[in-house]
Amino acid sequence: MQLDHMNAIVAGTTGAATLTLAHEAVRQLVRRPPRMDLLGMSALSRILGRLGIRPPRGRRLRGYALLADIVANTMYFAPVAAGERLTLARGALLGGAAGLGAVVLAPMLGLPKRHRGIDRRGQLMTIGLYVAGGIAAAAVASLLRNREIRRVEGEVTT
Numbered sequence: 001m002q003l004d005h006m007n008a009i010v011a012g013t014t015g016a017a018t019l020t021l022a023h024e025a026v027r028q029l030v031r032r033p034p035r036m037d038l039l040g041m042s043a044l045s046r047i048l049g050r051l052g053i054r055p056p057r058g059r060r061l062r063g064y065a066l067l068a069d070i071v072a073n074t075m076y077f078a079p080v081a082a083g084e085r086l087t088l089a090r091g092a093l094l095g096g097a098a099g100l101g102a103v104v105l106a107p108m109l110g111l112p113k114r115h116r117g118i119d120r121r122g123q124l125m126t127i128g129l130y131v132a133g134g135i136a137a138a139a140v141a142s143l144l145r146n147r148e149i150r151r152v153e154g155e156v157t158t
Contacts, residue, residue, distance in 0.1 A: 007144040008081040015077030015091070015137025016070045022129050032119075034126040039106055040065040073098075077133060081141035088138045095134020099127030 026033045044065045045055040055061060076098060080091045103123045 004081070007141060007148070008078040009074065010144060011081040011137045011141035012074040012076070012078030013070075014140040015080065015095070015133040016073035018136035019073055019095075019129055019133030020066070020070060022132050026125060026129065030125070032122065034122045034129070036069075036102065036126065036129070037062065037065065039102070040069045043109070044068055073133065077137040080134060080137040081144070084145065087142045087145075088135060091134035091136075091138025091141070092131055093134070094137075095131035096127060098134070099130030102126050102130065 023034070023036050027035070027037065041061050045061065048055040056064060077091070077094065080087060080094055083090070103126055
């Protein structure tokens with residue numbers, strides 16, 4: 001696997017992990033938090049049901065939904081590492097777009113209102129959590145790119 005691809009996966013995973021951990025912290029600490037975890041569980045149950053597969057329940061469903069979220073968000077945030085300029089802006093914009101998509105698309109997909117964070121505060125928190133994931137992915141992508149540049153420059157001078 002090329003280094004650029006590996007950097008993209010590492011950056012995407014960092015963004016996904018940041019989003020997931022920040023959401024979990026907000027879920028534990030804030031009264032009436034956005035429940036993206038429940039949205040993921042609901043969406044996974046619907047998808048499996050439509051495929052004719054009996055969805056798991058409880059902790060097992062939560063675990064599968066969490067894994068699916070991390071994989072999907074890793075793939076979503078990985079392109080932040082593409083290009084050499086405006087990485088932080090790209091991360092913030094990708095995160096903002098994902099957060100806005102989560103807020104706007106949830107009702108269109110028929111996901112339960114109680115899981116959507118339907119008040120403005122919950123919607124803004126959702127967008128902010130995704131922006132944090134995008135910025136974290138961008139920061140790691142920049143660090144990895146700079147490290148690679150220093151390594152290559154060191155090889156050229158020695």
